[in-house]
Amino acid sequence: MKTQEHYxxxxxxxxxxxxxxxxxxxxxYFWGNWTIPQSYLAVDLFFVLSGVVVANAYASRLxxxxxxxxxxxxxxxxxxxxxxxxxILGLLPVIxxxxxxxxxxxxxxxxxxxxxxxxxxxxxxxxxxxxxxxPSWSLFFELAANLAYAALMRHLSGGVLAAIMxxxxxxxxxxxxxxxGAGLHGGFSPDSxxxxxxxxxxxxxxxVLLLGQFNSRARARMDGGAVRAGLCATLLLAVLLARPxxxxxxxxxxxxxxxxxxxxxxxxxxxRLSGAxxxxxxxxxxxxxxxxxxxxxLGRLVNGVLVKLPMAPVxxxxxxxxxxxxxxxxxxxxxxxxxxxxxxWLLRRSGAAQKKSP
Numbered sequence: 540m541k542t543q544e545h546y547x548x549x550x551x552x553x554x555x556x557x558x559x560x561x562x563x564x565x566x567x568y569f570w571g572n573w574t575i576p577q578s579y580l581a582v583d584l585f586f587v588l589s590g591v592v593v594a595n596a597y598a599s600r601l602x603x604x605x606x607x608x609x610x611x612x613x614x615x616x617x618x619x620x621x622x623x624x625x626x627i628l629g630l631l632p633v634i635x636x637x638x639x640x641x642x643x644x645x646x647x648x649x650x651x652x653x654x655x656x657x658x659x660x661x662x663x664x665x666x667x668x669x670x671x672x673x674p675s676w677s678l679f680f681e682l683a684a685n686l687a688y689a690a691l692m693r694h695l696s697g698g699v700l701a702a703i704m705x706x707x708x709x710x711x712x713x714x715x716x717x718x719x720g721a722g723l724h725g726g727f728s729p730d731s732x733x734x735x736x737x738x739x740x741x742x743x744x745x746x747v748l749l750l751g752q753f754n755s756r757a758r759a760r761m762d763g764g765a766v767r768a769g770l771c772a773t774l775l776l777a778v779l780l781a782r783p784x785x786x787x788x789x790x791x792x793x794x795x796x797x798x799x800x801x802x803x804x805x806x807x808x809x810x811r812l813s814g815a816x817x818x819x820x821x822x823x824x825x826x827x828x829x830x831x832x833x834x835x836x837l838g839r840l841v842n843g844v845l846v847k848l849p850m851a852p853v854x855x856x857x858x859x860x861x862x863x864x865x866x867x868x869x870x871x872x873x874x875x876x877x878x879x880x881x882x883x884w885l886l887r888r889s890g891a892a893q894k895k896s897p
Contacts, residue, residue, distance in 0.1 A: 547591070548820040549768050549807040553775065554588055555823025555830075557581040560779060561674065562834040562866075568842050569859030577779050579724045582677050583796045586739045587804050589681050590746020593688060601692045610689040616885045618678055619659070621832045621878055626656045628836035629671035632843065641843070645670050663729040672836050676727040680735050684743040700748040707741035708797050715789040723792040738796065745801045753808050771807045774799060822871075829870035829878065837866065
C-alpha cells in the first residue's frame with residue numbers, strides 16, 4: 540500500500556487485523572462459539588482500504604490510457620488464483636456429500652455450481668451467494684466497484700464521490716429502517732444483496748475520496764506515527780468489541796461504517812513507521828488476503844475431520860489455537876511461494892506488467 544513517496548504501513552496492519560477478526564467469526568466451532576461482537580463490520584474496512592489501494596495504484600495509469608479491460612485483467616490476476624484455491628477446497632465437502640460421506644449442503648446441480656464459481660458469479664438460488672466459499676461474496680462486490688471506478692474515473696470529482704457516498708448511505712439507512720434487527724450484517728445472501736451493494740459503494744468510494752484528500756492536504760503533515768497508530772488501534776477495537784443494545788445496534792453499525800471507519804483509515808494513512816513495526820505491518824498485510832479467502836474452507840475441512848474422530852468433542856480453545864498456529868504460516872507460504880510468483884508470471888504473460896504510469 541504505497542505511493543511514490545510513502546508506504547501506508549498501518550493500513551497493512553489494519554487489513555491483517557480485519558482478516559483475523561473475520562477468521563475468528565467464521566471458525567466459532569473452534570472457540571466455543573465465542574466471537575467478537577461486531578466482527579462482521581470488518582468487511583467494511585476492507586472496502587474502504589480497497590478504495591484507497593486501487594485509486595493509489597491505478598489512477599495515474601487509467602488517466603494515462605490504461606483501458607478498463609486491461610484494468611479488469613490486472614485485478615482478476617490479483618484476486619482470482621487464491622479465490623480458485625479457496626473454491627476448490629470448498630468443493631471437497633460437496634464431493635463428499637455426493638459420495639454419501641457427508642450430508643448434502645448444496646441443492647443446486649453441481650455443474651451449475653462449478654460454472655458460477657469459475658466465473659466468480661453469485662448463485663442467487665442458494666442461501667449463500669458463494670456456497671463453496673462464503674467470504675467470496677465481498678470479492679464479487681469489490682470487483683464490481685473496481686470496474687465501476689475504472690469506467691467512471693475521469694468523472695469522479697470530489698462532488699460526484701460525495702454524491703455516490705450519500706446515495707449509498709441513504710440506502711443503508713433505508714435497509715436499517717426496514718429491518719433494524721439485522722444491522723448491516725448482509726451482502727452474502729440473495730435477499731441481502733442491496734446491503735452488500737450499499738456497503739461496498741459507500742466504503743470503496745469513501746476510500747477513493749480519502750486518498751484524494753490525503754494527497755492534497757495531509758501528506759506534508761505525516762509524522763512518526765506512534766501516537767496516531769495507537770489511536771487507530773484503540774478506535775478499531777472500540778468499534779469491534781462494542782456491545783450495543785438491540786435498539787442501538789443498527790445505528791451503531793451505520794455510524795461505524797459511514798463515520799468511524801473512514802476517520803480511522805484517514806488517521807492511519809498519515810502514520811509513518813520504520814524498523815520492526817513496519818515489518819510487522821507488512822507481514823500482516825501479506826497474510827490478509829490468503830487468510831481471508833482460505834480460512835472458511837480450511838476450517839470446515841479441519842472441523843469435519845475432528846468431529847469424525849473417535850474422541851471427545853472438539854477441545855476449545857486449543858483446537859482454535861492449533862488451527863491458527865498452522866494457518867498463519869501456511870498463508871505466508873502460499874503468498875510467498877505460490878500466489879505472488881503465479882501473479883507475476885500471469886502479468887508477464889498477459890502484458891499487463893508492461894503498462895506503467897507515465
